Amino acid sequence: MVCNSFNLKRDAYYKYKSRADKRKEIEQQIIHIVKKRRKSLPREGVRKLMKSLNEDFEKQHLKVGRDTLFNVLREHNMLTLRKKYSCRTTNSYHRFYKYNNLIKDMKVTKPNQVWVSDISYIRTLKGFCYLALITDMYSRKIVGYDLSDSLELKGCVRALNKALYKKTNIKNLTHHSDRGIQYCSNVYTNILKRKK
DSSP states (O other): OHHHHTTOOHHHHHHHHHHHHHHHHHHHHHHHHHHHHHHHOTTOOHHHHHHHHHHHHHHTTOOOOHHHHHHHHHHTTOOOOOOOOOOOOOOOOSSSOOOOOTTTTOOOOSTTSEEEEEEEEEEETTEEEEEEEEEETTTOOEEEEEEESSOOHHHHHHHHHHHHHHOOOOTTOEEEOOOOHHHHSHHHHHHHHHTO
16 A cells, blocks of 8 residues: 555565665664673774774674764764863963063064964873974074973973074064963063063
8 A cells, every 4th residue: 555655566665674674683783792892992983993893793794894884883873072182281371471462563574573482282102292382473484492291491491592592683583472371481581681
């Protein structure tokens, strides 16, 4: 009756239903195997699951590719989201004097007119290391840098000293930073004041 309403042959409907049922059964087997694995490793992603569960899939006579596994886990809300590890490098809440932004309306027309300082972090197997950079705003060249394993002031000072050691024509140079604690500290600002 239903088949006639949709102009379908009965055998086509039963073939489709049989394929859909088979697919559901395979999905349930996959879900069962993944849930079992996730009990011990709840954060394991699809690529690692593929490698570790290959044997289990073969034992169940299941041919499961990466895309199939992705689709099944997505459909059942079982994909793990990556934890985003980030690191804060700027502390603007400190006791040191915060200088005004001198480059807000400035037109930068030549090298050694404005140097911009910042700290970036690099993730390693042992944790984070911190890259203090001083970049010439006009040429975008790095004029000073230092890589260290902490956010301490020393790294920023070493980067500044490297930049000052290399350059001689720094008359009327403006130093710009995010006004983090390292760049507003007395040690750092005294070096800048000495160089005018």
